[in-house]
Amino acid sequence: MEDLANKKCVPCEGGIPAFDIKEIHKYLKKIDGWNVLENKDKSFYIEKNFKFSNYLESEKFVINVGKVAETEGHHPDIAFGWGYAKIKISTHAIKGLAESDFVLAAKIDKI
Numbered sequence: 001m002e003d004l005a006n007k008k009c010v011p012c013e014g015g016i017p018a019f020d021i022k023e024i025h026k027y028l029k030k031i032d033g034w035n036v037l038e039n040k041d042k043s044f045y046i047e048k049n050f051k052f053s054n055y056l057e058s059e060k061f062v063i064n065v066g067k068v069a070e071t072e073g074h075h076p077d078i079a080f081g082w083g084y085a086k087i088k089i090s091t092h093a094i095k096g097l098a099e100s101d102f103v104l105a106a107k108i109d110k111i
Helices: 021-028 055-072 099-109
Strands: 035-038 044-051 077-081 084-089
Touching (some): 021 035, 021 044, 055 077, 055 099, 084 099
Antiparallel strands (some): 035 044, 077 084
């Protein structure tokens, strides 16, 4: 299968089913260090924690994530501070995960 980082995110406005857990695990093998987690409403998302040596490195990373997200038209939830950043990705329109979520994760890993 094609490297996910070379694909483009495809906008999702709903109308398609979210990946089931079997499909999620198939894609999870193609990205490095991301965890699949479940919301209270039983929808899934992927999340990864990144570590840095200071605040400026965290901030620079988050700015670069923002640039990728804007280019792809797919925007993760981001929390960051001194020496860390946490990225959470899902497709809100389908309340779960789709291929574009994993594409974005792969692109973020290339930063």
